[in-house]
Amino acid sequence: MAHRKSPARIAKDARIAHFQSLATRQAAPNAPGATLTWDAVAALEAKLVGRIVLPSSPDYNAARQESNPAFQAYPEIIVYCACEHDVLECLAVARTYNLWVAVRCGGHSTAGYSVNSGMVVDLSDLKGVVLDPPRERVHVLPGTDFDHFNGAMNHTGWHVPTGACGSVCVGGFVQGGGYGYTSRAFGIQSDLVESFRVALANGSIVTASAQENPGLYWAMRGGTGGNFGVLLQVTYRMHRLDQVWAWAISWDAAHAAEVLTTMQAHYMKTGAPDALGYMMNLGYQNSTPVYMVQGMFCGTRDEGMKAIARLMAIPSAQLLVDKTGTYPDMNIWLEDHPYTLPDNLPDGVAETKACGYISTPLSTADWQRIIDYFKTSPNPWSLAYLEPYGGAINRYPVADSAFIHRHVDADLVVDVFWTNDTERAQMEAWLDGFMNLVKPFLNGHVYQNYPDASLQDFAQAYWGPAYPQLQQVKAQYDPGNFFHFQQSVRLPQK
The missing domain is CATH 3.30.465.10 (Uridine Diphospho-n-acetylenolpyruvylglucosamine Reductase; domain 3)
Known part of the structure; x- marks a missing residue:
């Protein structure tokens, strides 16, 4: 059998040769203060199945960018790992050259912690x-x-x-x-x-x-x-889990506070069957406020309809999604139906997020104040939603893992979106006002998958x-x- 190099190996050899040629002309591959040498970069590239991206690489700006353009970091080196051995080689180089390491999978850290100014170990090619x-x-x-x-x-x-x-x-x-x-x-x-x-x-x-x-x-x-x-x-x-029933209900503004009161009383810690999961959304569709819940029921449509009967009995309720299928298929379906929220986001829009756990009962008047405040959003992209807990989440023993958020009703999350510094200041001020309004009803803890860099005592908030x-x-x-x-x-x- 003929021995031939793969196209990937040919491309890698070219990158190695390029780095080695630069070693004779430049002391360091990056900006002043960089610790790596070109020889070290070439040696690492040679050991990897994956590949290296540097500030001088054509695809550097795309590679360094997180999912949220609010965060702009400039790593010294980004390594796309293709196997476990690649990760070990990265760690060895980082130890030798005292590089600050950030680990990135999808780049969705809401505080931008997936990138840094040192080495980004990117695992997005490690999939299976x-x-x-x-x-x-x-x-x-x-x-x-x-x-x-x-x-x-x-x-x-x-x-x-x-x-x-x-x-x-x-x-x-x-x-x-x-x-x-x-x-x-x-x-x-x-x-x-x-x-x-x-x-x-x-x-x-x-x-x-x-x-x-x-x-x-x-x-x-x-x-x-x-x-x-x-x-x-x-x-x-x-x-x-063979199939789920996907569902969504919307209400008029006049009944939104009643819906939220009913949900907290009967669809979180107590009342609803474990099989019922959902998110309650306050958003904008064509610049008009939307009051909607969408979710899945791990069972039949008939059983699901019984579970949401109390919600359907609230005046102005409209069943907008009524579909049965596999969980993956329904997960995709609910991305677009009945609405895509937030709606009509421009390209390059940035996001700021805040959240907190509700563990105190709110009155209908309390919920109405929250709804009224939401309607004052300076732009029509803001989104507030509830991720309800209860069921298997709350039954899991608190001490058995570092995820402590068990005895709560729901996670209240607010997202704002902006395109420039002026709009950012305006939207983040509005977001601060929202969180101050709901603060009396929150327990002081924060979902660690939505990290917030502004938290003064993050350890207490995430892990208590x-x-x-x-x-x-x-x-x-x-x-x-x-x-x-x-x-x-x-x-x-x-």
């Missing part, structure tokens, strides 16, 4: 899903986005809860908990994790499970990514009483604080 039905398990690589994850599970009869956004990847999502339409039925996604495979700062790879490295296993289920190591693989326990234990795990598995960022877990003070 392997089902093991006899053991009721599924093995997933960290760069697998939900479009691929759900697609691989589609029509198999097996299920793991995922988020609604198809471009979000497993690696970051699961380490922050992971909420989806079926979480009330099956739990936060991290509750279904049987084990993690993790690359540590010292270059070793370990398994984290209830039996092996149980402290790390506890911490990585809610402790958020980029704190303890690089996630290489997740093994989940699967559930049987679990934080000291997280610090002990940090000290055990990353004693040199190799993995760090603005809101990372701090080493305990000696």
